[in-house]
Amino acid sequence: MKTNVMLHLILKDWRLQRRMIVLTIVAGAAALAILLVGGQTPAVVGSVFFFVSMVFCACLLPMQNIVNERKKQTLSFVMSLPISSARYGAAKLVSTVGLFLIPWLALLGAALYVVLVRHSLPNGAIPVGLIIMNFPLIGFCLITGTALVAESEGWGTAAMAVVNSSYWLVWYLLVSHIPSLHETWSGPVAVWTPSVFKILGVEFAIIVLTLGATLFLQSRKRNFI
Amino acid sequence: MTDFAIELNGVCKSYPFFDLHNIDLRLQPGTIMGLIGPNGAGKSTTIRILMGLVHQDSGEVNVLGHSMPKGQIDAKWDIGFASEDMRLYDSMTLGWHIHFMKSIYASWDDAYSQLLLKRFGLNAEQKVKGLSHGQRVKASLLLVLARRPKLLVLDEPTTGLDPVARHEILRELTAVMVEDGRSILFSSHNTQDVEQISDQITFIDRGRIIDSMDKEIYLDRWRRLRLEVPDGVALPTLPGVIGVQKAGRLAVAIANAFEPHLPNAYETSGARVRAVENMTLEEIFVANVEHSREEVKA
Numbered sequence: 001m002k003t004n005v006m007l008h009l010i011l012k013d014w015r016l017q018r019r020m021i022v023l024t025i026v027a028g029a030a031a032l033a034i035l036l037v038g039g040q041t042p043a044v045v046g047s048v049f050f051f052v053s054m055v056f057c058a059c060l061l062p063m064q065n066i067v068n069e070r071k072k073q074t075l076s077f078v079m080s081l082p083i084s085s086a087r088y089g090a091a092k093l094v095s096t097v098g099l100f101l102i103p104w105l106a107l108l109g110a111a112l113y114v115v116l117v118r119h120s121l122p123n124g125a126i127p128v129g130l131i132i133m134n135f136p137l138i139g140f141c142l143i144t145g146t147a148l149v150a151e152s153e154g155w156g157t158a159a160m161a162v163v164n165s166s167y168w169l170v171w172y173l174l175v176s177h178i179p180s181l182h183e184t185w186s187g188p189v190a191v192w193t194p195s196v197f198k199i200l201g202v203e204f205a206i207i208v209l210t211l212g213a214t215l216f217l218q219s220r221k222r223n224f225i
Numbered sequence: 226m227t228d229f230a231i232e233l234n235g236v237c238k239s240y241p242f243f244d245l246h247n248i249d250l251r252l253q254p255g256t257i258m259g260l261i262g263p264n265g266a267g268k269s270t271t272i273r274i275l276m277g278l279v280h281q282d283s284g285e286v287n288v289l290g291h292s293m294p295k296g297q298i299d300a301k302w303d304i305g306f307a308s309e310d311m312r313l314y315d316s317m318t319l320g321w322h323i324h325f326m327k328s329i330y331a332s333w334d335d336a337y338s339q340l341l342l343k344r345f346g347l348n349a350e351q352k353v354k355g356l357s358h359g360q361r362v363k364a365s366l367l368l369v370l371a372r373r374p375k376l377l378v379l380d381e382p383t384t385g386l387d388p389v390a391r392h393e394i395l396r397e398l399t400a401v402m403v404e405d406g407r408s409i410l411f412s413s414h415n416t417q418d419v420e421q422i423s424d425q426i427t428f429i430d431r432g433r434i435i436d437s438m439d440k441e442i443y444l445d446r447w448r449r450l451r452l453e454v455p456d457g458v459a460l461p462t463l464p465g466v467i468g469v470q471k472a473g474r475l476a477v478a479i480a481n482a483f484e485p486h487l488p489n490a491y492e493t494s495g496a497r498v499r500a501v502e503n504m505t506l507e508e509i510f511v512a513n514v515e516h517s518r519e520e521v522k523a
Contacts, residue, residue, distance in 0.1 A: 003330075085278070
């Protein structure tokens with residue numbers, strides 16, 4: 001009986017990268033613990049560290065899981081298995097995105113708990129928080145897509161540099177062009193304005209387009225190794 | 226459906242600085258073919274094409290009856306592939322790799338895997354990063370051989386190994402052939418290794434197959450004739466002789482289609498035949514490559 005090689009590759013990636021996932025969750029949880037202390041300084045420090053823990057994983061995971069496979073020449077070993085380059089690409093994308101979603105969802109849940117149950121931040125911060133939480137997710141998808149399609153450490157690093165320096169620019173543009181965002185974030189109630197839904201929709205579209213383009217480009221490759 | 230383990234017909238592949246020209250290659254089931262070529266000859270590209278890792282620009286590739294690259298997934302279930310640049314996961318143990326392969330291949334032979342661990346002197350508990358180069362190569366081969374594949378494709382597997390490790394690996398590859406119907410394609414620029422285990426030899430140079438035939442026929446057909454040429458005697462151009470090098474009164478003629486009458490033909494022309502020598506595969510390889518390059522230039 002022939003086994004599902006894609007599934008085995010996904011499980012293999014989980015075994016190889018689980019330490020980083022656990023580390024990200026621990027770092028994010030520690031940042032939230034700082035935030036729970038209360039006061040403006042812990043709130044700022046905790047929020048920044050929380051964001052940094054996600055960015056750390058968004059950068060490191062694609063490099064470890066995708067670029068290193070080529071750099072450390074383990075790709076030949078994987079490609080000797082009964083799998084095509086298109087299926088390898090799909091398995092790699094599923095495993096990398098899946099691995100990232102574990103800490104992302106866990107920390108999103110933990111952040112909501114901090115806001116809704118512990119009231120460390122006002123409920124008005126939830127829509128903005130969700131928008132900001134999507135930044136590292138989008139950045140991660142862009143780095144992952146570049147690493148997988150370009151197959152080079154150089155392009156992966158370039159994608160990281162561009163993505164990491166764009167977070168604050170995007171945030172600045174959003175706040176300066178959509179005043180309702182910062183008008184409501186310190187309020188006691190979460191305000192879901194049309195602008196918030198538009199931004200979330202655009203973020204979702206970027207994620208879907210990036211992942212779709214990655215799969216498409218990967219399936220068209222004629223020279224894989 | 227083809228009867229060959231590997232069949233390449235008119236395969237071409239172009240890169241900016243390298244072309245693979247019209248490759249025709251056939252490997253009969255149950256045989257070992259040595260693919261010999263200098264560095265950059267196109268051995269690895271040919272192997273990557275037949276593994277489906279690189280798509281040919283034109284031509285047909287069939288491996289174990291599967292058209293490549295389309296049928297690569299089905300074909301790879303029965304192919305064991307190892308290359309010189311293949312690495313295992315440094316942070317994991319050899320045992321983890323064995324377990325990983327075992328979970329994929331139903332054909333995994335546990336008893337044989339244990340036997341190979343002993344024969345190769347490997348420890349399943351050891352992490353790959355602690356293995357020497359020779360041990361890593363042996364570990365890669367263990368993972369390939371214990372799957373019991375119908376076809377082994379090995380791209381320079383003995384490069385960088387000490388003589389003992391090379392001997393162990395070649396012995397194991399020869400042992401694999403005891404089982405009916407298994408075939409091996411073995412690329413190397415080490416002619417000694419290829420001569421030791423191959424039934425068939427294929428020479429490749431600058432992206433072209435320059436010769437492909439049974440090893441014994443090769444060794445039988447190629448000869449070196451040492452001649453003494455008195456002044457005033459001109460050596461005739463004889464069929465089957467691909468080159469003559471002269472140094473004063475002495476000359477060396479290389480024949481790639483030696484016939485017993487060749488020495489007589491030289492004697493008749495006035496030259497004296499001092500010796501007719503067999504050539505090693507390395508000497509045949511070098512002479513063949515040089516002859517092919519001269520032909521391409523001409």
